[in-house]
Amino acid sequence: MSRLILLPGLAGDAVMWRSQLAALPAGTPVSDVHMRLGTVPDMAAALLAEHPGQLVLCGASMGGIIAMEAVRQAPRRIAGLALLGTNARPETDDMRTLREAAIALFEQGRVEEVIAPNVAFAFHPRQAANPALVQAYLDFVLGAGAQQLVRQNRAIIARPDARTHLPQVRCPTLVMCGEDDQLTPPECSREIASLVPGAQLVMVPQCGHMLTMEQPEIVNATLLAWLRRLSAAGPSQGAKAPSGGSAAT
8 A cells, every 4th residue: 555745845844734634644744854864866765765665745845856856766666646836847047046145144044034025925915914824834934944944945956857757757646736836836837747647737726835735625625536546546557667767666
């Protein structure tokens, strides 16, 4: 039986999955590999080592980047992928410049100065006006601390180009994105869905980057329906190494 693993975004923790954890089977784990290692390939390798057997990976933002790298490293092990508000592309020069500037401020201890304005980019305007939602977001991002923010941003800057291997993915894949996502715009999710054979694409209305927190009812209903179909289908094609791909375990 495949095990579902939830992968948070940059600086994220179980708080960003709180609504999903309440709907999913008890004991569904939230990975913390992004909090402990320095590169995306290392994070994916640790995830695979720490959770043996067949896995269904549900990753949001940076978590989706780790999930895409995990399926590259071990295609036989991944029975399903749910990729929420994520990006298969490598870092652009413009984003590298922005991240390096943010890293410099993090290293000076000016974390809140960088993170507080990010709320306007992370959330749809309607959700950005919800003080409790915004505070929950700020709490876990600021709680990660400057050192984590520096390290994880550097990992994102150096992330691999997942587009090169996505056409070889053979496991069932769900791609979701907020229609108003400013951090990983819908074109990024459309690209992923176009590259993975048979991928299901779901665009979430009135939603920004933080899908799991902004529109939990839609995310839960979509994810649970997809998981039911995955379970009903039995052993996935993801257990077969794609032609020309790695069969790493």
